[in-house]
Every structure is written in C-alpha cells, then in structure tokens.
Amino acid sequence: MKDKFLQELKKELAALYYSDIDDTIAYFDEMIEDKLDEGYTIEEVIAGLGDVKSIAKTLSLEEDKNEKKEVLPEPEEVEISEDDKDMVFKTIALEEATKISIDTINTNFEIILSDDDHLKLSYEKCEGAELVIGRKGNKIKIEYKEDYVASLFNRRFGKKSAAIKNARLAIPAHFQGYLKFEGVNAGLKVDGLSLAVLKLESVNGMIDLDDISANELKAGVVNGDLVIHRVRACKTDLDTVNGRIEIDQIKTDELKLSSVSGNIVAKKIEADFISVDTVNGKIDLEIIGRQDEYAIRKEGLFNDERQNWELHKEKALKITTVYGKIKYCFIA
Amino acid sequence: MDAQLKRGSLDVCVLTALIKGDSYGYQLIKDLDGVIEMSESTLYPVLKRLEKSAYVKTYSEVSSGRLRKFYAITDEGKKKILEYLEDFKELIKVYRYIEREVKDHEG
Numbered sequence: 001m002k003d004k005f006l007q008e009l010k011k012e013l014a015a016l017y018y019s020d021i022d023d024t025i026a027y028f029d030e031m032i033e034d035k036l037d038e039g040y041t042i043e044e045v046i047a048g049l050g051d052v053k054s055i056a057k058t059l060s061l062e063e064d065k066n067e068k069k070e071v072l073p074e075p076e077e078v079e080i081s082e083d084d085k086d087m088v089f090k091t092i093a094l095e096e097a098t099k100i101s102i103d104t105i106n107t108n109f110e111i112i113l114s115d116d117d118h119l120k121l122s123y124e125k126c127e128g129a130e131l132v133i134g135r136k137g138n139k140i141k142i143e144y145k146e147d148y149v150a151s152l153f154n155r156r157f158g159k160k161s162a163a164i165k166n167a168r169l170a171i172p173a174h175f176q177g178y179l180k181f182e183g184v185n186a187g188l189k190v191d192g193l194s195l196a197v198l199k200l201e202s203v204n205g206m207i208d209l210d211d212i213s214a215n216e217l218k219a220g221v222v223n224g225d226l227v228i229h230r231v232r233a234c235k236t237d238l239d240t241v242n243g244r245i246e247i248d249q250i251k252t253d254e255l256k257l258s259s260v261s262g263n264i265v266a267k268k269i270e271a272d273f274i275s276v277d278t279v280n281g282k283i284d285l286e287i288i289g290r291q292d293e294y295a296i297r298k299e300g301l302f303n304d305e306r307q308n309w310e311l312h313k314e315k316a317l318k319i320t321t322v323y324g325k326i327k328y329c330f331i332a
Numbered sequence: 333m334d335a336q337l338k339r340g341s342l343d344v345c346v347l348t349a350l351i352k353g354d355s356y357g358y359q360l361i362k363d364l365d366g367v368i369e370m371s372e373s374t375l376y377p378v379l380k381r382l383e384k385s386a387y388v389k390t391y392s393e394v395s396s397g398r399l400r401k402f403y404a405i406t407d408e409g410k411k412k413i414l415e416y417l418e419d420f421k422e423l424i425k426v427y428r429y430i431e432r433e434v435k436d437h438e439g
Contacts, residue, residue: 024376027357030400031372034358037396055373062377065339066384156434 001042002032005052012056017099017139018063064136087166090121090133097140098177104144106163107131108187108205111179114170123167128154131164142169144186187224206243217252221245221262236271240264240281259283259324274317278324285328289315298326342368342378344416347387350405351413357401379403387412 006025013021028049035045049055094117102109107123114120121133121142128150133142146154146161154161163185171179171193178197181188187205190198194213203222213232220226221243228238228247236252238245240262247266255271257264259281267286276283287294295313299320319326349355349363357375364370370378382388387409392401 020380027376027379027401028372030398031357031361033398034356034400049372058373059376062374063380066377066381 001046002029005032005046005049008052009056012052013059016056016060017137018056018060019137020063024059064141086125087122088125088130090131091118092121092133092135092140093118094140094172094175095135096138097135097175098138099180100140100142100171100175100177101180101182102142102169103182104131104142104164104167104186105184106161106186107144107167107183108165109181109183109189110168111188111190111193112168112170113192114172117172117174118170119172120170121168124165126162126164129162129164131167257283272315275320276318276326277320278326279321280323283319283321283324283326283328285326287317287328287330288332289330290332291330294330338368340416342370342374343382343387344413345370346375346378346382347405347409347413350388350403350409354402354404356395356403360403382409385412 006029009028010021010025013024018024032042032045032049035048036042040048097119100119106129119133119140121131123131129144129146131142132145133140135141144164150162153159173194176194176196179193179195179199181200181202183202183205185204187202187207188200189208190200190210190212192211196214197216198212198214198218200207200209200219202220202224204224205221206224206227207219207221208227209217209219209231210229212228212230215233216235216237217231217233218237219228220239222241224243226238226240226243226245228245229249231247231250231252233250233252235254236250237256238247239256239258241260243262245257245259245262245264245266247264247269249268250266251270253271254273255269255275257266257274257276259278261280262278263282263284264276264278265284269285269287270289271287274285274287276285293313293315295316297316297318299318317328319328345364345368346360349360355363357372357379361370361372361375379388382403383390385408387406388403389406390401390403392399394400395402
C-alpha cells in the first residue's frame with residue numbers, strides 16, 4: 001500500500017513536470033515509516049497524508065515558486081509605437097518549451113499565431129495587476145498577478161481585483177505541444193492553431209475556438225458558453241455546467257459532450273464514437289452519416305428505451321440523460 | 333493568513349525548531365503542531381528552500397534502525413531568525429498604523 005501510494009505520487013509529480021522526484025519520494029517514504037513506527041496503521045497514515053493529486057499539486061506549485069527567481073523572463077527589447085503606448089509587451093523565446101499554461105482571472109485572452117519563434121504577450125496597462133510570463137524547464141507559464149498591496153486592500157474593502165483588457169498571446173506556428181488555460185471570470189478565444197493537447201477551462205467566461213486541430217481537445221465552461229467552429233481532433237471532450245455548447249463542424253474519432261443544465265447544439269458532427277450526457281439540458285445533434293452505421297443506445301432514469309449495443313457496428317452513439325430532452329438526426 | 337506572510341513565517345518556524353538540535357521530517361511536523369498549520373507536503377518545500385539558501389545543512393544518519401535525513405541549522409539560519417524578528421518589529425508598527433487608519437476610515 002505504501003509502494004502504491006509512492007508510485008502514484010511519482011506519477012502525478014511527473015505529470016506536472018516536477019523535477020525533484022526522487023528526493024521527494026524518499027522524504028515521503030521516511031515520513032510514512034516514521035508514522036508506522038509510532039503505531040499508526042498504513043491506512044491511517046495514507047489517509048492522513050491526503051489525496052495524492054493535491055499533494056502533487058502543492059509540491060509542484062511550491063517548486064515553481066522556489067524556482068521563480070531563476071524563472072523570471074529575460075525581458076527583450078520591444079519597439080513600442082505611439083499607438084501602443086498604453087500597452088504592455090512581453091516576449092519570450094519558445095526554445096525547447098513543450099507546455100504553455102495560462103492561469104488567470106478577470107482577463108479575456110485571445111490566442112493567435114506568432115510570426116516568428118517567440119511567444120508574444122500583450123495587454124493594456126492596468127493599475128494593480130499584471131500578467132507575468134516565465135519559464136521553468138520545458139514549461140512556460142503565464143499568470144495573472146495582482147499587486148501585493150492592491151490585493152490586501154481589495155480583500156480588506158471587498159473590492160474586485162482589476163480586470164486586464166485586450167490580452168493577446170501569439171504562439172509560434174511550429175509549437176506542437178500542450179496548451180492549458182484556466183480562467184475565472186476570464187474568457188478565451190483561439191483562432192487557427194494546431195497543437196497536440198488543448199485543455200481549457202473557464203468559470204464565467206466564454207471559450208471560442210475556431211479552426212483548431214489537435215490530438216486531444218478538452219474544454220469546459222461553468223457559466224459561460226463554449227463555441228466551436230471547424231475543429232479536427234482525435235479525442236474531443238466538451239463539458240458545461242450551466243453554459244451553452246454550440247458546435248458547427250467537428251471532425252473527431254471520439255466525441256464526448258456533457259452538460260448539467262446547459263444546452264448543447266451541435267451541427268455537422270463527424271465522429272465514430274459519440275457520447276452525450278445531460279442532467280436536464282436540451283440537446284440537439286446533427287450527425288454526418290447514416291443512422292444504420294451507428295449502434296445507438298439511450299439511457300435514462302425515466303425512459304425505457306434501453307437497448308443492447310449492436311456490437312457489429314463500427315460507429316456508436318450513446319445518450320444518457322436524467323430529465324433532459326435529446327434530439328438527433330443524420331444527414332448525408 | 334496571507335500566503336506571502338505565511339511563507340516567511342513557515343521558514344522561520346522550521347529554523348526555530350532546529351535551534352534546540354538537529355531534527356528530521358516527522359519530528360519537525362510534531363514539534364510545530366499547534367504553532368503553525370503545516371502538513372507533510374507543505375514542510376517539504378520549506379526544507380528545500382532552507383537548504384538552497386544555506387540556512388540548513390543536511391546529512392543522513394541511521395537512527396532507530398533506519399536511515400533518516402537530518403537537518404541542522406547553520407549560522408546563516410540563525411541570522412535569518414534574528415532578521416525576521418527585526419523585520420517583524422517594523423511590520424508591527426505598520427500594522428498598528430493601518431489598523432488605526434482603517435478604523436477611522438470606517439467610522
């Protein structure tokens with residue numbers, strides 16, 4: 001059980017690009033042994049340490065902070081024209097980076113293609129907050145950072161943190177890695193990118209993707225809308241809590257759509273495996289293909305349409321709902 | 333507690349726990365229980381940070397039949413504690429001022 005815990009921790013840390021794995025595992029090993037010596041059972045010890053994922057997250061965040069001094073970007077000279085004097089420009093060379101992550105609040109981001117080998121971040125000057133860009137190993141991180149005094153002041157007087165306007169990030173065309181976006185009160189618009197993995201999450205913000213190709217696309221919104229046009233991906237996973245998902249033209253091997261109360265309208269779906277679930281949202285699908293190519297299965301708490309999978313078919317559509325209304329059609 | 337403030341305090345708490353003698357991970361957790369909120373996963377980065385800044389030295393030693401990693405405070409580490417106490421005196425002045433002004437401001 002100890003080995004399993006340590007193995008899992010190792011895996012989670014590796015997934016977060018943590019660099020000090022062996023030493024950390026030795027530390028936890030010693031810690032667990034010491035607690036066992038005290039007479040705790042292994043179950044108690046492991047329960048006491050907490051969830052592996054959150055341990056890994058804490059360690060990785062702290063490692064980032066510890067290394068921040070070395071991480072902060074080498075600022076490069078950028079010529080600023082008279083029109084741009086209210087803007088902030090930050091540039092960093094892509095080099096060996098395989099992962100770009102954006103962690104922000106109160107900022108609507110737009111991601112576009114860069115015309116050279118540099119990541120270029122720009123936004124309107126903002127009092128009390130800035131976007132910082134830094135590098136750690138093969139990871140480039142962009143974060144919303146509130147001025148320390150402003151953050152204390154805002155918290156004390158219940159004021160909102162400053163909103164940063166017109167944030168735009170240009171990514172070099174040959175970047176083929178992993179893009180991660182986490183935003184609160186922050187939306188994202190991505191246009192014309194081709195990447196390995198996109199993981200995008202927004203609370204109260206809209207995510208708008210146009211002309212994207214990726215191996216894996218995962219996007220989720222809580223209250224905002226998720227709008228998708230012209231996407232090609234091997235695996236696509238889209239979810240919403242209260243927002244709306246609108247899809248026009250998607251080509252993917254596996255498509256997973258899920259919603260709690262939000263509605264989903266999807267047109268021109270080309271996918272071999274489609275799985276849709278909603279608690280009480282309305283769902284409207286338009287699938288390119290013939291109905292007889294698909295094994296179709298509907299599951300719900302209050303309907304009786306359960307059928308067996310027609311296993312000989314190559315394509316499948318799976319629908320699960322509690323109170324939701326689902327409509328689908330096939331077009332040529 | 334504010335994250336930045338807590339970070340500095342955590343570091344100095346761990347250093348302080350090492351004044352009475354060298355110690356290891358689990359012992360430190362037990363010693364600081366009730367003083368400051370500290371879990372196994374928050375202690376590790378603190379120890380790393382202290383080691384990197386040369387406020388502590390480490391060595392491995394067999395104790396109760398097992399190899400443990402021990403931490404010992406350095407002179408730099410002791411200086412850090414004194415600096416923290418000095419800095420805090422300043423902070424307390426600022427705190428008193430802020431507290432007074434905020435109260436007046438709120439009427």
